[in-house]
Amino acid sequence: MSASIADVADPLAPVHPGEILLEEFIRPFGLSPGRTAARLHIARPRIEKLVRGQTPVTVDTALRLEKLFGATAQFWLNLQTRYDLEMAKRALTDDIATIEPINAAA
Numbered sequence: 001m002s003a004s005i006a007d008v009a010d011p012l013a014p015v016h017p018g019e020i021l022l023e024e025f026i027r028p029f030g031l032s033p034g035r036t037a038a039r040l041h042i043a044r045p046r047i048e049k050l051v052r053g054q055t056p057v058t059v060d061t062a063l064r065l066e067k068l069f070g071a072t073a074q075f076w077l078n079l080q081t082r083y084d085l086e087m088a089k090r091a092l093t094d095d096i097a098t099i100e101p102i103n104a105a106a
Helices: 005-009 017-026 033-040 044-051 059-069 073-097
Strands: none
Touching: 017 033, 017 044, 017 059, 017 073, 033 044, 033 059, 059 073
């Protein structure tokens, strides 16, 4: 896998679950995104967008991936939640920094 400009600029950038799906599951099993979609009984564009990081892992997709690959639906949803949280932290850092916490002792 070749590194993108964004990866070189930020080597600790969060990894989208779709990239993990492609690199750790689809390719090692000798599948293509299209063949994976067929086995999951979903439209090919849905998986293609997922592996390109253009759409999230949904509960529906997670359940289907669990059945196909054996990794639990919770695994897939945790990957998505961690990715979403990290992306939100990066996007909201400045705004969140201005929030004054409530002092519990007051």
